Amino acid sequence: MNFRIFKDKLIANAMLILSISSVSFVFLIGIGLYLRAAPLFEEHTLFSLFSGSNWAPSKNQFGFYPFIMGTLSVTLIAIVVALPLCLLTAIYLAEYAKSGVRKVMLPLMNILAGIPPVIYGVWGIFFVVPIVREYVAPQFTEYSSGYTVFTGGVVLAVMIFPILVSIVSEVLSTIPKELKDASLSLGATKWETIKKVVLKRALPGIVAATVLAVSRAFGETIAVLMVCGNVPVAPSSVFDGGYPLPALIANNFGEMMSIPLYDSALMFAALLLFVIIFLFNLISRIILNRIEHKYSA
Amino acid sequence: MGIKKRKTEETIVKILMISACVIVGSSLFLIVGTIVVKGIPYLTWDMVSKAPQGGFYIGKEGGVLNAIIGSLYVAGGATVLGLIISIPISVYLNIYLKSGSLLSKSAKLAYDVLFGIPSIVYGAFAFSIMIWLGVRASLLGGVIAVTLLIIPILVRTLDEVIATVPRELKHAALSLGATRWETAKVILRQIKPGIYTAVLLSFGRGVGDVASVLFTAGFSDNIPIYIDEPAATLPLAIFFQLSSPIPEVQGRAYASALILTLIILVIVIVSHFLATKHKHKL
Structure with a gap:
């Protein structure tokens, strides 16, 4: 009897230590990356790192501006493309579609979420790049290779479909039926009810889902690297090539050891991604948890 | 606004929604279709049964084959290691602690x-x-990185999954x-199918991810035997071969x-069926 209780307590303590250490892992990543990036701060100010546009590691020039702009532009394009499509889809699934459609679409989204980034990249090269080169870009500029921030944004948009559709339709399903019924019985059409009642109520959840999708797009590496040209200059139009931060890390890891401060600069890029995505995720998860809690309580 | 106008707006929005739904839903088929059409002509038995020979x-x-085996080793090792760490954690958080x-x-x-931190x-x-630690790029390094992921x-x-187990069961015990x-x-005995789903999901993620193994697993033409050898992974092999100018290699x-x-489709579909089966049982 005593032994059983002893065993229970022993296991409890072991699991407590495991749980606490795994939670502190979040901070460990931040600290670890910071320590590796720290040498960079001795010679460069944070301001010069963010605003500098020259990237020449061998000359000790580390300007992140082009890469930050590259990341921001692909992410922005991805959201602009994906958000309207996914909102409409999620509304349709939650409010209009028969359960059969939902039963097909949601598993489809799960499969889409499971497709590896490199496959998205291959698809981007064979499907999106030629379309951008032949049909889309010529409408706006004289020549484009097809490997542009626009292409990267489109591929990213498809990659964030699943996260947007599944979270937004979940959020919509938490809206109380009474609210909708009240609006419908006052004579509003279904769309008017959605526009003025449902979406208003679901707004925090939709914002949270969008922020999650943004942070997903922010950190995506290989798929974007394969289709957006990797030109270390801040893109001046959406049909220019760009060079997002994650691609910078992935492309240069092999050679960084031979040049002083190069590895610190790449670790700084990783730290930057980590901090931004950490904050974005934290905020949106807290919002989503609150919604879920309100609903279940 | 007149009722007619309002009705038209309703119809227009509905058409927009259905088209959005079709676009979003068909993206998966577009991707898989592109890969199948491009890949089938080059898919031979040699591709899956041989490691790279001289002049590959x-x-x-x-x-x-080196990359297929490497990916399975990395993802398999990481899944086993991940389970050893995460089962006690989720047991502790859900069963030991008050909710x-x-x-x-x-x-x-x-x-x-x-979960949202990118693999890079x-x-x-x-x-x-x-x-x-002084570990060089190897199978071990890849396993560590993917385990974290x-x-x-x-x-x-x-x-x-544990949340789906009726609370009465815990109280009764x-x-x-x-x-x-x-x-x-x-x-744990109750949620066995759920554990399989979790295993498949994370295994699939491990097989498909590149950015985590890019600098940690290395690359090699040999099938790894020991844990300190560099190992090729399938996504990385795709990435490298694609950047070659030679048509055969690109193929x-x-x-x-x-x-x-x-591989991914099989994993995802099997896990989907396991998950729905589990739900029906409860």
């Missing part, structure tokens, strides 16, 4: 956040650990005098992409 990268004999406790709440939030950050972090997936999935650990064993990249897609 200039278009001579061989296949990507409203600060630790359980903050731990779950931490895992939600870790895990790769970079694992790489720093490896430098610190999949632990949040495992914990979150197990969490959801405890009231019969079972210790919490004995109760945990009862519940192999398409075939490799098809192989990877098929």
Whole structure:
């Protein structure tokens, strides 16, 4: 009897230590990356790192501006493309579609979420790049290779479909039926009810889902690297090539050891991604948890 | 606004919604279709049964068996290691702790956040650990990086699965005098299919991810035998072959992409059926 209780307590303590250490892992990543990036701060100010546009590691020039702009532009394009499509889809699934459609679409989204980034990249090269080169870009500029921030944004948009559709339709399903019924019985059409009642109520959840999708797009590496040209200059139009931060890390890891401060600069890029995505995720998860809690309580 | 106008608006929006739904839904078929069409002509038995032979990268004999095996080893090792770590964590958070406790709440939030951290950050972090420990790019390094990547997936999935077990079961076991650990064993037996789903999900993620293994697993034409040898992985093999200017090598990249897609599709579909079966049972 005593032994059983002893065993229970022993296991409890072991699991407590495991749980606490795994939670502190979040901070460990931040600290670890910071320590590796720290040498960079001795010679460069944070301001010069963010605003500098020259990237020449061998000359000790580390300007992140082009890469930050590259990341921001692909992410922005991805959201602009994906958000309207996914909102409409999620509304349709939650409010209009028969359960059969939902039963097909949601598993489809799960499969889409499971497709590896490199496959998205291959698809981007064979499907999106030629379309951008032949049909889309010529409408706006004289020549484009097809490997542009626009292409990267489109591929990213498809990659964030699943996260947007599944979270937004979940959020919509938490809206109380009474609210909708009240609006419908006052004579509003279904769309008017959605526009003025449902979406208003679901707004925090939709914002949270969008922020999650943004942070997903922010950190995506290989798929974007394969289709957006990797030109270390801040893109001046959406049909220019760009060079997002994650691609910078992935492309240069092999050679960084031979040049002083190069590895610190790449670790700084990783730290930057980590901090931004950490904050974005934290905020949106807290919002989503609150919604879920309100609903279940 | 007149009723007619309002009705028209309703119709227009509905048409927009249906078209959005079709676009979003068909994207999966577009992707898989592109990969299949591109890959099928180059898919040969040699591709999946042979490692690269001499001159492979200039278009001579061989296949990507090294990368297939490497990916399975990396993902398999990471899944096993991840399970050993994450099962106790989710048992502790859900069965030992009270559901409203600060630790359980903050731990779950931490895992939600870790889930969103991109794999390139895990790769970079694992790489720093490896430098610190003096481990070079190898199977071991890849396993470490992918384990970090999949632990949040495992914990979150197990969490959801444990939440589906009726609370009465836990109470019944405890009231019969079972210790919490004995109760945990009862519940774990209940959620076995859910554990399989979690395993498949994280295995699939491990097989498909590139950014985490890019600097940690290395690359090699040999099938790895020991854990300290560099190992090729399938996504990385696709990436490398695709950047070759030689048409034969590029063709192999398409075939490799098809192989990877098929592996992932099988994993995702099987896990979907396991998950729905589990739900029906409860």
